[in-house]
Amino acid sequence: xxxxxxxxxxxxxxxxxxxxxxxxxxxxxxxxxxxxxxxxxxxxxxxxxxxxxxxxxxxxxxxxxxxxxxxxxxxxxxxxxxxxxxxxxxxxxxxxxxxxxxxxxxxxxxxxxxxxxxxxxxxxxxxxxxxxxxxxxxxxxxxxxxxxxxxxxxxxxxxxxxxxxxxxxxxxxxxxxxxxxxxxxxxxxxxxxxxxxxxxxxxxxxxxxxxxxxxxxxx
Numbered sequence: 320x321x322x323x324x325x326x327x328x329x330x331x332x333x334x335x336x337x338x339x340x341x342x343x344x345x346x347x348x349x350x351x352x353x354x355x356x357x358x359x360x361x362x363x364x365x366x367x368x369x370x371x372x373x374x375x376x377x378x379x380x381x382x383x384x385x386x387x388x389x390x391x392x393x394x395x396x397x398x399x400x401x402x403x404x405x406x407x408x409x410x411x412x413x414x415x416x417x418x419x420x421x422x423x424x425x426x427x428x429x430x431x432x433x434x435x436x437x438x439x440x441x442x443x444x445x446x447x448x449x450x451x452x453x454x455x456x457x458x459x460x461x462x463x464x465x466x467x468x469x470x471x472x473x474x475x476x477x478x479x480x481x482x483x484x485x486x487x488x489x490x491x492x493x494x495x496x497x498x499x500x501x502x503x504x505x506x507x508x509x510x511x512x513x514x515x516x517x518x519x520x521x522x523x524x525x526x527x528x529x530x531x532x533x534x535x536x537x538x
Contacts, residue, residue, distance in 0.1 A: 348536045351369070352494065352531070353367070353533065354367055358525065399507045405509075411502055418458070423449040425499055427530050428494070430445045430492065433519075457483075477496065477533075479530055488524060
């Protein structure tokens with residue numbers, strides 16, 4: 320087995336104005352998905368930048384809760400990743416995705432499922448768990464790149480590394496973003512984006528996958 324060690328946090332480089340990817344059309348709000356696979360020496364073995372096509376309904380529902388400032392005495396019911404409807408108020412700190420290393424309950428999540436996304440998806444089809452056993456990847460902490468803008472586009476970056484020390488190659492087919500929501504002393508997790516990658520992303524043993532989600536607004 321080739322050992323791969325996950326960093327506490329992935330290395331975060333703030334994008335310069337000239338580096339901002341432009342895949343969205345004017346007037347569109349969406350996200351750009353970028354993934355890179357590197358070997359243990361840091362050499363890039365696979366890289367792709369693509370338009371994320373799969374915001375799901377929980378994204379808009381959580382946004383609506385914030386926009387309308389739903390109070391705790393009323394709340395709004397939203398389906399979490401466990402297929403339970405959870406009452407979420409505007410005071411619930413929704414959209415938190417700052418997961419620590421080893422925490423695969425929220426933040427950027429990867430899986431092996433290949434079923435095409437639908438607007439009603441609430442969980443990845445087959446999540447890859449954190450660890451070094453067969454079929455597992457080591458999840459780093461989630462890092463954030465500060466907002467950056469050019470003449471037409473504003474964005475920020477959400478990043479997570481996934482190191483493979485499982486002893487065998489793993490193919491990542493789906494990538495998602497889970498966020499937190501609270502009510503009183505209860506914490507819930509909601510999926511807001513799910514993308515399925517055609518052909519998958521091969522992560523050989525000893526190599527590391529880095530995923531960037533870049534939410535964007537364009538004019």
